[in-house]
Amino acid sequence: xxxxxxxxxxxxxxxxxxxxxxxxxxxxxxxxxxxxxxxxxxxxxxxxxxxxxxxxxxxxxxxxxxxxxxxxxxxxxxxxx
Numbered sequence: 001x002x003x004x005x006x007x008x009x010x011x012x013x014x015x016x017x018x019x020x021x022x023x024x025x026x027x028x029x030x031x032x033x034x035x036x037x038x039x040x041x042x043x044x045x046x047x048x049x050x051x052x053x054x055x056x057x058x059x060x061x062x063x064x065x066x067x068x069x070x071x072x073x074x075x076x077x078x079x080x081x
Contacts, residue, residue, distance in 0.1 A: 044051050044064065052063035052070060061074035071078040 041051060048066065050065045052065040055061050055063055055072040055075060055077060057077045058072060058075035061072055063070045063072055065071075065081075068081055069078055070081060
């Protein structure tokens with residue numbers, strides 16, 4: 001009886017080539033994101049600011065928090081503490 005073979009060629013690690021490529025790209029993006037997050041945290045610390053949660057108004061940036069104010073650099077929302 002005829003048995004069909006799987007359509008995708010498998011690599012030695014058992015994953016199709018497109019998945020390996022996508023995984024490498026995702027890992028590179030995650031690495032760059034960690035670098036940017038660490039850099040932003042260092043800059044904020046030097047300026048006496050901390051990085052807070054995501055802005056609930058625009059969802060496009062994290063809030064910057066000082067001793068007296070929370071501020072969104074994207075939409076300009078600010079709130080006193």
